[in-house]
Amino acid sequence: MTQFDFISSGLRTIDIEAGAVSALRERLDQEFIKACEMILSCRGRTVVTGIGKSGHIARKIAATLASTGSPAFFVHPGEASHGDLGMITKDDVVIAISYSGNSSEIVTLLPLLKRLGIPIISMTGNRFSVLGEIAEAHLDISVASEACPLALAPTSSTTATLVMGDALAIALLEARGFTAEDFAFSHPGGALGRKLLLRVADIMHAGDKIPRVDADAPLSQALLVMTEKGFGMTTVVDSQNTLLGIFTDGDLRRSIDQGVDIGKAMMRNLMNRHPKTVRDTTLAAEALKIMEDRKITALIVGDEQNRPIGVVHMHDILRAGVI
Template sequence: MTQQTSKDQLIKAGKRTIDIEAKAVADLSPRINEDFVAACELILNCKGRTIVTGMGKSGHIGNKIAATLASTGTPSFFVHPGEASHGDLGMITRDDVVIGISNSGSSSEVVALLPMLKRMGIPLIGMAGKADSPLAQAANVNLDISIESEACPLDLAPTTSTTVTLAMGDALAIALLEARGFTAEDFAFSHPGGALGRKLLLKVEDIMHKDSEVPRVEPDTLLSQALVEMTEKGFGMTTVVDEGGQLLGVFTDGDLRRCVDQGADLGKAIMSNVMSSNPKTVHLNMLAAEALGIMEERQITALVVADDEQRAVGVVHMHDILRAGVM
């Protein structure tokens, strides 16, 4: 076999696999029907958790489906069917609903659980590829995951079947997410330790500099004195406020360069004459990620934080946001 022939065969096999699996997933669309609605309603009406179980490759996919459900507003976890028969069945309560996964619908470990689930009166959603299988027949509703063939040329290794099962699980999770009105912030609460959680939960007030850390000068302050305040506070800017803390303007390194270019007398100029009025501000409750977006758009490194009365209550710096892990 030549090297080129080998490369051609590898590419051909890869593309064939993608085509087979893509078609199988597309074939699922007509099956999003009344059975799918019934499955969603069983889960939405469930007072407990959604338990997912499956053996072998179906179990691996079931683990992923349970994780997706749990992170999108449906309390869920995976129970290994083999372990369930040896004690873990105690993890399942009468308030729960079970999703049983088996392409054949006849996996012995899953089938062994069916009598006990029936006895306990636990609703069962099947994901089986054969309507006449024990799993599909025992289920309150079965979601059809049948396929024409596996992508494996031997029609043995679970490939297309696992892809289709995962797609059906995702369809279920997203339908439930939308039915619950699940939001991006809700999602972040399920991921507080990750970058997504930091991006969606961290607010400006959580990381801003406040009180004595905020550079402040009054409108009649000499520019030379304002430069001292800017240097001490280290933000490359200062707020200009009245006696009540009301924000009147800001003065930045960029404003200083303009003063120099215009030949201003740096020893005599006062802030009311050189400050930038109506500066862009952010609110305490604004997401840090949104504040970072404003900085990037305006090509600045710091923003004044103002309250509802437009008083300068803080300063948020780009470095603080990046250090917090918001990218």
């Protein structure tokens, strides 16, 4: 059996599809702007429809729109002709995807959508097709060739359609001012939700669990507090509980190296006067990044008056699944 050159075949496919995607740059014109404005002004939802491979891409585009601030859902055109058209309202906008622009299942729906006064955005490879002509905005997804050597399996065309859908979704995301927190509310499950929603206040140790010593406390007392609380550090505060500094295991090692008398040395002479603090509203993921950058394992949580209200340890964040 002659060995087939799989690498060359794969590279040819990648090159053809990369060219199809690159060609889209010249297609982002007034029609793209019109499509974005239609979705932004829509009082209902964006309904995405397509058949066959275009249907698979349509499902993904609908999901991307929905997760980035543009309420959307997929409707199968065949099912729409048998009752699911009732899911579409006059306040909606439809994105209809068909590379030929003449798919019978899509074309059947067009008079009904027009009768309802529902605006249509088309994604086709033929501007002068039935779908391309009837739409209020047309997005050109034509390709020079499919990667399939038989020119039968949709390959380059589906890739171009997917990228055009992503371009539309992200343009709308930015136009809406959609934030990471907004994104989190549509992705509450799993590691992504924990990363975007979990805040320091949700996992910090507060109240009596916070290690505290006075500035005039001897090092020996600080060591007892550090051992009891188990964070490898203690806050140093004044009589008003204002944060003055921090003393850590690392500071202890440096003090011993310098020959400090553990029984006599006072915390005010040993503490770090510029501790890094975070607020209780800080994202846990952001707190973890600070710890990693500074090579520390715990952070003091402070309030507006610079009083310690909590301590968050790296282990707390990792246990919460923020990675």
